[in-house]
Structures are given as structure tokens and as C-alpha cells.
Amino acid sequence: MPENFTDPSGNTAAFRAFANPAEPEAPAAPSRTPLLVAVAVAVVAVVLVAVVVWLALS
Structure with a gap:
């Protein structure tokens, strides 16, 4: 076994980095929710308004 081997279960941060490798994030699309x-x-x-006018005139 190489001497520079680091056991990912040795500490929490190393294990999280091993279990969830960082992936490059896509740029966030502008949110259009308020416009919608x-x-x-x-x-x-x-x-x-159209329903109220229609009811008022009928």
C-alpha cells in the first residue's frame, strides 16, 4: 500500500469529499418565477373583471 494513502473514513470531511465528489455547477438560470x-x-x-361585467349586463 502506498505511504501517502489517506483512508477516506479517517475523518468526516475526507469521507464527505470522497462520497460526494464536487461537480462543476452549471450557471444558475435567471429565475422567471416573479414574472410568471x-x-x-x-x-x-x-x-x-370580464365575469363581473358579463353578470352585471345580463
Whole structure:
């Protein structure tokens, strides 16, 4: 066995590095969730106004 062998179970940090090797992370895509929520709220508001107007006129 080589002299520079390090047992990954020797300490917690070494074991975690062995068990979960670091992978290069992809750049995070910009979040569009707030935009989608705003569009959804606007669509619901327009539908509600249309229903209220339709009921008022009928």
C-alpha cells in the first residue's frame, strides 16, 4: 500500500469529499418565477373583471 494513502473514513470531511465528489455547477438560470406570477395574476384579474361585467349586463 502506498505511504501517502489517506483512508477516506479517517475523518468526516475526507469521507464527505470522497462520497460526494464536487461537480462543476452549471450557471444558475435567471429565475422567471416573479414574472410568471405577475402574468398569472393579471390574467386572473382580467377574467374576473370580464365575469363581473358579463353578470352585471345580463
